[in-house]
Amino acid sequence: MTFNQLKALVLLLAIPVGFALAVRLGREAEGYAKPQRFVRLHYGISPESLYYLPFSMLENVALARWAPGKTIVIVAGNSILNGYGQAERDVWTLRLQEELGDRYVVVNLAFRGALPYEAGALVAESLLRRNYPVVLVSNTSPGTVGRVAGNAYGYLYYDALYKGRLFNHPARDANIAEWEATATPAVRAEQDELRRAARLDANLRFQALWHHVGYRHLFTTWNPHTRPQFWQARASAVDNLPVAPPLAERFRTEVASELTITQGFSVNLAEPDGSGSWRVLGPPAEIVSDLIEDMIPPKMRRHMVMLLTQNAPFYRTRLTPTELARDNLVFSAYEQQWRKHGIAAHIVGLDFTDEDYYDRSHLAAAGGRKLARLTADYVRQISPP
Amino acid sequence: MTPSRLRQCGALTARLAIGLTIGFLLHYLLYRLSLPVQPFIYVAF
Amino acid sequence: MIFNTYWFVLFTVVFFPGYWLIRWPAARGWWLLCGCAVFHTHFAGPAGVVPIVVLGALTYACALSGNRLLCYGAVAACVIALVGYKYTHFLSAEILAAIAPELGAKTNAIAATWLPAIPPLALSFFTFEFVHYLVDVARGHAPIRRPKEFALFAIYFPSLVAGPIKRYQDFTAALPKALGRVELADVAAGAQRVALGFCKKILLADNLTLALAFHEKDFFALTAPEAWLFLAALAARILLDFSGYTDIALGFSQMLGVRLPENFNYPYAATGLRDFWARWHISLSSWIRDYIYIPLGGSRHGRFRRFLNLVVAFALCGLWHGPAGHFLLWGLWHGGGLVVQATYRTALGPLGAKLGAGFDRVPLLGWLVTLLFVAFGWLLFFYPVAQAWAMAVKLLTFR
Numbered sequence: 001m002t003f004n005q006l007k008a009l010v011l012l013l014a015i016p017v018g019f020a021l022a023v024r025l026g027r028e029a030e031g032y033a034k035p036q037r038f039v040r041l042h043y044g045i046s047p048e049s050l051y052y053l054p055f056s057m058l059e060n061v062a063l064a065r066w067a068p069g070k071t072i073v074i075v076a077g078n079s080i081l082n083g084y085g086q087a088e089r090d091v092w093t094l095r096l097q098e099e100l101g102d103r104y105v106v107v108n109l110a111f112r113g114a115l116p117y118e119a120g121a122l123v124a125e126s127l128l129r130r131n132y133p134v135v136l137v138s139n140t141s142p143g144t145v146g147r148v149a150g151n152a153y154g155y156l157y158y159d160a161l162y163k164g165r166l167f168n169h170p171a172r173d174a175n176i177a178e179w180e181a182t183a184t185p186a187v188r189a190e191q192d193e194l195r196r197a198a199r200l201d202a203n204l205r206f207q208a209l210w211h212h213v214g215y216r217h218l219f220t221t222w223n224p225h226t227r228p229q230f231w232q233a234r235a236s237a238v239d240n241l242p243v244a245p246p247l248a249e250r251f252r253t254e255v256a257s258e259l260t261i262t263q264g265f266s267v268n269l270a271e272p273d274g275s276g277s278w279r280v281l282g283p284p285a286e287i288v289s290d291l292i293e294d295m296i297p298p299k300m301r302r303h304m305v306m307l308l309t310q311n312a313p314f315y316r317t318r319l320t321p322t323e324l325a326r327d328n329l330v331f332s333a334y335e336q337q338w339r340k341h342g343i344a345a346h347i348v349g350l351d352f353t354d355e356d357y358y359d360r361s362h363l364a365a366a367g368g369r370k371l372a373r374l375t376a377d378y379v380r381q382i383s384p385p
Numbered sequence: 386m387t388p389s390r391l392r393q394c395g396a397l398t399a400r401l402a403i404g405l406t407i408g409f410l411l412h413y414l415l416y417r418l419s420l421p422v423q424p425f426i427y428v429a430f
Numbered sequence: 431m432i433f434n435t436y437w438f439v440l441f442t443v444v445f446f447p448g449y450w451l452i453r454w455p456a457a458r459g460w461w462l463l464c465g466c467a468v469f470h471t472h473f474a475g476p477a478g479v480v481p482i483v484v485l486g487a488l489t490y491a492c493a494l495s496g497n498r499l500l501c502y503g504a505v506a507a508c509v510i511a512l513v514g515y516k517y518t519h520f521l522s523a524e525i526l527a528a529i530a531p532e533l534g535a536k537t538n539a540i541a542a543t544w545l546p547a548i549p550p551l552a553l554s555f556f557t558f559e560f561v562h563y564l565v566d567v568a569r570g571h572a573p574i575r576r577p578k579e580f581a582l583f584a585i586y587f588p589s590l591v592a593g594p595i596k597r598y599q600d601f602t603a604a605l606p607k608a609l610g611r612v613e614l615a616d617v618a619a620g621a622q623r624v625a626l627g628f629c630k631k632i633l634l635a636d637n638l639t640l641a642l643a644f645h646e647k648d649f650f651a652l653t654a655p656e657a658w659l660f661l662a663a664l665a666a667r668i669l670l671d672f673s674g675y676t677d678i679a680l681g682f683s684q685m686l687g688v689r690l691p692e693n694f695n696y697p698y699a700a701t702g703l704r705d706f707w708a709r710w711h712i713s714l715s716s717w718i719r720d721y722i723y724i725p726l727g728g729s730r731h732g733r734f735r736r737f738l739n740l741v742v743a744f745a746l747c748g749l750w751h752g753p754a755g756h757f758l759l760w761g762l763w764h765g766g767g768l769v770v771q772a773t774y775r776t777a778l779g780p781l782g783a784k785l786g787a788g789f790d791r792v793p794l795l796g797w798l799v800t801l802l803f804v805a806f807g808w809l810l811f812f813y814p815v816a817q818a819w820a821m822a823v824k825l826l827t828f829r
Contacts, residue, residue: 003393008618011400015621018408050420155419196436197419210416221420222637224644407625415439417632422434423639425631425675426668427592430554430751
């Protein structure tokens, strides 16, 4: 063998060695990598800034403060439960922790724009599957369930699935397969890539290692949320989610479009019954029922609190009496719909004031405190201390 | 150790370091592909 | 996407070890062909593969016949396919509609019914390689006899998507050696080249693309230094993206034992526009020289024809990038620039001579002017004409 060949051989042999070392480090990071002093997922640690927290990181956060004898309360859902509109020190889940006391560990894993059963909800499923005492608190609006795959946080489903973290729930697999069969080729290709990524990561643990590096040392991808110093470790990113201004400055912009959205909460879910009142439309309710059945494993359901979050009075009081009647009917009907599947569902926000809201849907600190009190009761009902 | 042997050792060490770096880079690449990657500009032509 | 997909990662994990482990050249050739076919089918889909197979079969058969007329007929078929797939909408909706609006609209509507939404993957690159092959055979070069060898030339996966535009004489000479034996040094060098390409693409070009996409929305609100930084990023991004791609393509090919032609030679170090085109997208510029500029007459028919040929060749080069006015203008910008570079010393009289002497004495000046010329050209390349003009005005007025 010539010296040139020897040099090439050394280089080629070192490549798999380097790769194997990285895999090893990834496996280690999977066990400990997590954001410190965690309150909630803000822009610095969320997919909005290209920081796609791996499932293991969410699990590590969920278990960080847990000790035997305590119940883990995972708060999933969307920006409303994320605390968008509340300063970090006022986030409603901190109040919920205070309300519930030391016997519970509250962890806010709500992602902005998430569906009621995805992302953080899957962490609760994983922990329950591993026999941890868990309560999942999530939120939605009437008519919204969605699938765990195919959305912005669908990557977490495949991540959890291929690492064997989820309950075996054939109805969910079948539903996703059926949806994919009717999706466009581009969507199918995207799902295929997500699955390949998750399958590879299940063996090679690249997400855990490089997200840990991104959090602790150096982030390598430009994004508008952390510009101009996008390379800074995400551990130094501050929670700068918007905070509700004084009441006089709220509800000033986009009033017309927000009112249309408020009307839209029930417009496609009920029809006039001919006697001046409303009846709930069958097909959308059936779709919701099927999706609850397909997406949420039966074992999870009695560990869940589903909050149907109402819109701010500023907008609801602008609904016509007919629209308001329809809105009330639809919220009640869908509350029952979730309950039929064994899930503790509650409408929240009906008795809240404009002071409690940051905008149409998000809560200010005052609303957060009220939500915390209500939710604490709901949690105790299904998981007494 | 003679200078030429030293040079050879240096060259081999450099190759070892480059190889290890490429291995790490490949692992990083797998992570990076999961972020929204941009298509190559000339693929569109 | 292509090289930066998990599918491709898995493809390489299966394909490359198989290629290296197979020792029998014929079997290795079949393995390579299967790999190329799988790669092409996966990324192009059946609708993208069929036109290429048809054109490839026609090209192969016509070249094999040795008949010059048939070869040029096949060239025409390739060009018609390229124009049909890529330029019909542009020709009908932009050109024809400007002359006869009704006819243009009608033609465009008819075309929309039978044309796919996007042309077959890499059609331009296939066409250029087929045209080169057919013209060279018509000029007397020996055709490729074995269908397998021709198929490998046609759909060789490292260069399939975006070149480099290879020459069949070099490729068919390198292929038997590669199928016979792959050197360890080539695999190691190829791996380093691939790694370098991914660094350029993923670490640098993609970050620049994200930043540019964000800032181009508010370009007119940027300060003058920020706007100039934007221009620098635009110029850096295309070089890093395309040369990154080329490094990956060349690296993978070298790992198979085949050296593909280089496409870049430090283009932003050029001290003149002619020098730039000898360094930038070399396989395309040499193709245009050999199969457009020289056949048009090159520099054989006096200065005026030479410059006209140059401008026509670059206009076509611009249009090759896509059916849009700004690409055409980008081509004309460079064609015009080359004409100016070739004539200013005499055309401007004593001032031109002085300028020329100044550039000769201070190469840094030539480098700076060339870099600025190329960078402003990228505005035309990436943005519609009116927007590129407004951006250039903002940059030049330092507002």
